[in-house]
Amino acid sequence: MKYNTLKVTKKGSLKRVGRGIAAGQGKTAGRGTKGQKSRAGATRKLGFEGGQNPLIQRLPKLRGFNRPDRNQSNVYTDQLEKIKSAIVDNAALVEAGLIDNAHTTVKLIQRGELKKKQTVNLQAASKGAIAQIEKAGGKFTATPRVGRTAKKSAKKDK
Numbered sequence: 001m002k003y004n005t006l007k008v009t010k011k012g013s014l015k016r017v018g019r020g021i022a023a024g025q026g027k028t029a030g031r032g033t034k035g036q037k038s039r040a041g042a043t044r045k046l047g048f049e050g051g052q053n054p055l056i057q058r059l060p061k062l063r064g065f066n067r068p069d070r071n072q073s074n075v076y077t078d079q080l081e082k083i084k085s086a087i088v089d090n091a092a093l094v095e096a097g098l099i100d101n102a103h104t105t106v107k108l109i110q111r112g113e114l115k116k117k118q119t120v121n122l123q124a125a126s127k128g129a130i131a132q133i134e135k136a137g138g139k140f141t142a143t144p145r146v147g148r149t150a151k152k153s154a155k156k157d158k
Helices: 077-082 090-096 127-135 148-157
Strands: 072-076 104-108 118-123 139-142
Touching: 072 077, 077 104, 090 127, 104 118, 104 127, 127 148
Parallel strands: 072 104, 118 139
Antiparallel strands: none
8 A cells, every 4th residue: 555546535524613603503503502411511421311210220120139148158068177176157167268258158068078077057058968967977057147137037036
């Protein structure tokens, strides 16, 4: 490609807006007379409908979204061998480094072998994990989660 072989295409007639009545787009420059969109630099947020409740807020929320209390951690039966204490609960799992927060829901899932006799106090467990705990001579007890949902369920019981 050479400079002298380039084909120049003319742009359509460019209008210089806001240059007086005779220019064709003078005075209000095609923006209308008054209002937010006629002002320089005026922008609106996405979805803004002039004070009316926006469509995104009028629509109902879908099921399954915005559930901050639904954080669950999974712990496996072969990981319980790391815990030194005979009682396994959320606090013991935090000390062992298996979960980050003691206020999460913990479910015990069967994987590997469990040889220690331990009392397990967690929120949930699979059937295979419960069978493995009892086979080793231990006991499983389902306990409510410590935290937000536990407080709500306590209020409902009253």
